[in-house]
Amino acid sequence: MMTKAQEHQPRGRLLIFDDDSSVSYTIGAIARGAGFDSRWVDRSADFFQLLEEWSPTHIALDLVMPNLDGIEVVRLLGERHCKAHIIITSGMGDRILAAAQQAGLEQGLRMMGPLPKPFSSTDLRSLLSASWHDDLNSMATPASPLSAPHEVTEEALLRGIEHEEFVMYYQPKVSCDTGALAGFEALVRWQCPGKGIVMPDSFIPLAERTGLIAPLTEQIISQSLDWLSASFANASPLLSINLSAKSLNHLDIADHFADHCAHYDILPSRLILEVTETCAMTDATVALAALTRLRLKGFNLSIDDFGVGYSSLAQLARLPFSELKIDKMFVSSASNSKESRMIVKGIVGLAHGLGLRVTAEGVEDECTLDFLRDVECDLAQGYFIGKPMDTAAVTSWMALTYGTAIN
The missing domain is CATH 3.40.50.2300 (Response regulator)
Structure with missing residues (x-):
């Protein structure tokens, strides 16, 4: 209020x-x-x-x-x-x-x-x-300067990992058809002392370059699965976790994720591991083996930001994805761009033809959600539905939106 x-x-x-x-x-x-x-x-x-x-x-x-x-x-x-x-x-x-x-x-x-x-x-x-x-x-005050991205050093990042300063936010995804809750995407934030909340684009590239992405990913997985297990033990919402391209270089990643799921008593089928289109095509041979092993273990795989990379349709058909996520660039402009609407409709048809579920990210208004329902998109995600929230805010959002409490 x-x-x-x-x-x-x-x-x-x-x-x-x-x-x-x-x-x-x-x-x-x-x-x-x-x-x-x-x-x-x-x-x-x-x-x-x-x-x-x-x-x-x-x-x-x-x-x-x-x-x-x-x-x-x-x-x-x-x-x-x-x-x-x-x-x-x-x-x-x-x-x-x-x-x-x-x-x-x-x-x-x-x-x-x-x-x-x-x-x-x-x-x-x-x-x-x-x-x-x-x-x-x-809102920024009139006197405040235009903000610039936080500068992050390797030493600060390592210290943040050691002190467990990273926290998870969760953005809901719903059925386009019914509005029912389908799941959440887990999004990492850094509660950096003296800087406040630092967004992932300020530290993920550095983590990948320095090899710190591995321990950071450990914290992301542990926090996310612990929350899912504690909050939705008797329900079945899916949880999406972003996967670094560096992780696809290790064939044992499937065993690693399976061990985490067993520890938190979560079925692998409740997890969606998201990789970007460009990352999946960086070394398609290595990625094919790692992604196939994840699918064999029962995990869902989503190709993120589809439509803005440089891969061929032949490569998309070759890799074992179960979901395709339409980039928000096309979704957010669909309400006032004929070209964007045609692209979204085409992507939905392509994905369904390949047997893939489709999620649209960047849903900012009811008009866009109505359009996605009309073209038979499966799931929707965006600020119109719910912004990324900490765990307490998710509890409030669930009560306000669905009149239900979580564990």
Whole structure:
């Protein structure tokens, strides 16, 4: 529940960068009606000055500008590690908008989907509301600088592992058809003293390079299975765990996971081990042996982020996956991109034709969930359903969503 002070806070700060004053006025009026503060600029110098001084939570960016086009702005925002939600606006065709969206994603930006001109107030409100998942306490203050990724050293990472500073968060997955709980994805976070919560993209690559991924994976498996066993001993939700490509270099990984399952009295069929498309294809021969042994032990295997790698369909058919996970890039833009909808529909058909279950990640609104149900996608995951939560928050979410308690 929000405090009285929070009730008077804006839902966010929208910075509009467009050389058409009538369009900017319209966007600003709609945003203010949705509870956002808004400011408009038409010069790049003013835009970047407000970016630093005002720290907008949202940016509406026109692709076609007289002196600095939107793609160049996207590049500069990426260099600044901008954390604002970005909405691309333009009267250009859908393919150009989709390409601009992809350019932003590859810069690590939080792209909220394109807003084709002309647009309706409903379209803009939908994009603005889709990003507002957390309460207003999580918003940056106007004076705060744009955040940059945490710098992590090998010594700090080793110390964190030795002191067991890593904790697990869990994001729910539900049936697209019925809304019933299907399971959770286990996501690691680092509670680093003096830095707060550090996200995995800041430490997983270093762990893989230094060989520390093995002891870190041990903690991830132990914590996750302990939680699953204690919380859902009399139920059957599945649990997804991300698997490092380095783990596929060891044929005994299947025995290792099987031993953990036996220790916590969990059937291997309740675990889904996720590997990225690119990781699975790095050394397909070695991966084939390791993945096949995992399947023989009864584990489910999911190919993660499908659609953004470089593998061939022949290789996909060759490896023994039981699930395909559609990358959120396509899912989050499905509500306003015909191309994304066609890609998602095609992937679902391909996966079902190969006998694979399909999970869509990045579900941000009801419209997207309805679309996934229409194309017969199996499972859905995203902030519209539930954000990654610690164990206490999962208990509250279960009670609120399903009216049931966990052990």
